[in-house]
Amino acid sequence: MPRRWFAFTGRRAAVPEEKASRAGPLIAWTGAGRPAWTPRDYGALAREGYQRNPFVHRAVRLVAEGVGQVPLVLTEGGRELDAHPALDLLARPNGRDTRTSLLEAIAAHLQIAGNAYVELVAVDGRPAELHVLRPDRVRVVPGADGWPEAYDYSVGGRTLRIPLAAERGPAPVLHLSAFNPLDDHYGLAPLEAAQVALDVHNTAAAWNKALLDNAARPSGALVYSGPQGLSDDQFERLRRELEEGFQGARNAGRPMLLEGGLDWKTLALTPREMDFVEARNMAAREIALAFGVPPMLLGIPGDATYANYQEANRALWRQTVLPLSARIAEALGGWLLPAFGDGLTLAPDLDQVSALHGEREALWRRIGAASFLTEDEKRAAVGYGPRAAAERGTRSWT
Template identity: 65%
Template sequence: MKPSVLDRLFGRRVVVPEAKASRTGPLIALQVQGRPVWTGRDLASLAREGFMKNAVVYRAVTMIAEAAASVPWLLYEGADEIAAHPLTDLLAHPNRRQSGAAFLEALYGNLLVAGNAYAELVMLGTKPAELHTLRPDRMKIVPGADGWPEAYDYAVAGRSVRFPIGDGPSPILHLRLFHPLDDHYGFAPLEAAAIALDIHNAAGAWNKALLDNAARPSGALVYKGEGGGTLSQDQFERLKRELETNYQGAMNAGRPLLLEGGLDWTAMSLSPHDMDFMEAKNGAAREIALAFGVPPMLLGIPGDATYANYQEANRAFWRQTVLPLVGRTAQALTAWLAPAYGETLRLWYDADAVEALSVERAALWSRVEAAGFLSRDEKRAAVGYGPAGVGGSEGAGEEEGEGEWTP
């Protein structure tokens, strides 16, 4: 028998049964046990300033979420693929208001914008019946005595619902991106790109103000009246009103000024250094794309020559960003839902159904086809297929001739 952390801290000696548990969790629980752990940022502001007001962020998140949601699922029991199962039916029709693709797109979108994504499981008896996505900004984690979540609080308009975690399937699935300084919540890519996001938004606002002022920074009205005097206050206010009414805005761009009373217009131009703000904006856009793992070429951002062509950039996008995201989601869904069916199930994705990877797939098939030392079943195994069954015995590939095989 070992004393607990509280016993060691306060000098008490209480005999308790040993159990498997993290030795670091109770240290966290000393500070937060039974109370919601609030996020250290305003997720609503992050979503508004990033996803809702920045075209680069919007397109990057949408591209990843739509691509990941379009990947078909495969279900295995051991090494055998299962063609039809209630688990795949549930993922295809998670609830009455969403399709499977819409549900997953919302899940991935929340994960990318907030660093956290939550899904609710509705049980009908002992079997899963529905899945629903929940907004991350409304969810709070309640740690237990071991430091890890014992419940989730979901609050809307001052009212809160608690989802306790019991012995059965958890009512809440929490997906999170890695955060080095938080035990409970994930780190959003938008936070890593926060400086670049502010620069990009500020450059857009600056450009809009420039257009509102006749597409040039400004000019100077120089008064050259007799005796070097100045305009009276009334004259100054009248001149200011006339300029704002008749000469500002895109509709008045290039309209000539009608000057009187010794006024002279001196135009100002942008220096090459001032014009460099466009490059700064594009640089910020590249940083935002980098944070999300989207090749800038796919977002139409100029100045990026990392990839030789669009197809190569698209393959890198799928291999390095989309499929790893789908893979970790498949593992999380397996751990969450498979025990409810009482079977040894494994959920994975069907990479062969991804059109963007067809070139890689064709190259693999060509290499396998040219390997005359492999039997037909070995060739099928090399490309991810099972044995051919009757007629697919050892040596069948050599008997059929080189270059003539089908999976």
């Protein structure tokens, strides 16, 4: 996959060698080979889940696009900042991505792989560009104490080691991982937890497709009505032909040519008894459960957990999107902001989330009617700093 490195205006001529990514020279190479970085293969999960299963695809997109839509607010000493180099970096992390696409990629990798890696390109110790790395190309290198001391980035049969220790500024790589009770370095993705349901759903779909391709005929039994039993050679030949030509989803429903003395007796369950549709819906609900997405939002029929789509959408944002957004913002802020100064924090701006406008409006009314609270206490209750700090900032608050 080709990579892109765009220098900021006026800087490329001065320090071209300091602007290049350590992993950049490797990314132009393509070829076979994929490092195994978790017990389950990332490529297989991405193909079977995100690329082939519509419910996984939609669940990942709902969560990732929601995280990308959440505005981030930068505060310093209780006051919000409208203009700051850190905000400029997040708004345009590199020559290709925007803040939205950067956050979407991080959230999507966490959903599919359980891990997300962000590479920092620095100029004179100051953060200049951010790039999201594919999780299957990154491997943690533990040190003597067991904690990570470097990351190996592999592509096209070549490997580059990126030490975590930086001479100045933040570490060159930020690693975000979902909680994994059985691994010290790699996270557990929701897609891994949903793998059984994913296999059931995909297999049921493949079986149904095979039946449709072969006239939807069920299986049965061969009954021999000849004067004497089959010889060993005849029995083995018949068994081999059945296994090779009529067994498995690929051969489901294929017509069979019977020899003398053989009779076909249908034994398979009817489609109603097998009830593939309900089995697929149950597997789809389990997939939605693993990703924290209300089944109603994925179009799964027969689920009446939520009264309406508005409640389901609010549950998605409150229980899944906002916690993930807050975690990503906290990780990015703790990693990058110390390079820009002390006292800076990065967090989601809940007042700008359209899905929460009803809740925020109700909160503002309740807090505004609380006469026993001071003005600064009311501001703190809705997530703002003291008025004196806000008046020193560049953003007004009314």
